[in-house]
Amino acid sequence: MRDIETYEDCLLLITKFYDKLLVDDQIGHFFQQLDLTHHIPKVADFWAFILVDKPGYSNNMMGAHAKLDLHESDFKRWLQLFHETITEYFQGEKSNLAIERSKLVAWTMTSKLS
Numbered sequence: 001m002r003d004i005e006t007y008e009d010c011l012l013l014i015t016k017f018y019d020k021l022l023v024d025d026q027i028g029h030f031f032q033q034l035d036l037t038h039h040i041p042k043v044a045d046f047w048a049f050i051l052v053d054k055p056g057y058s059n060n061m062m063g064a065h066a067k068l069d070l071h072e073s074d075f076k077r078w079l080q081l082f083h084e085t086i087t088e089y090f091q092g093e094k095s096n097l098a099i100e101r102s103k104l105v106a107w108t109m110t111s112k113l114s
């Protein structure tokens with residue numbers, strides 16, 4: 001198995017991840033109303049900025065979550081599905097970085113919950 005190396009890899013990862021998110025009993029409802037033709041490339045841009053040094057992501061990612069009613073258990077499930085998707089398709093240094101970074105961002109988001 002190979003590592004995450006290109007923008008296309010990030011797009012594949014996020015597309016497969018959203019396949020799981022959308023049908024998930026616990027957190028699927030957060031994603032079912034989104035316009036995925038715009039949303040998925042945005043999320044792929046975010047990860048491509050972190051993992052493959054692709055410039056371009058400039059939104060306020062934390063702000064995008066502020067209006068959602070998120071709970072710690074939702075983050076646990078999100079992380080579980082994200083890590084599951086990564087290990088199904090990729091393996092290596094960047095894959096590990098994606099896992100570590102997602103935990104850090106989720107922790108930061110959780111610590112802002114009231």
Ligand code: HEM
Pocket residue numbers: 027030031034042043046059060061064065068070071074075076078101102105106109
């Ligand atoms: C319980 C966990 C999470 C849920 C339910 C969730 C849900 C969502 C939703 C509904 C949006 C769309 C917001 C909008 O456009 O109005 C969004 C955007 C996004 N999320 Fe999450 N999210 C979660 C955790 C995370 C984590 C841990 C990360 C990163 C490690 C992340 C990365 C992103 C990115 C990059 C966007 C795009 C923001 C933008 O530029 O528009 N999310 N998320």
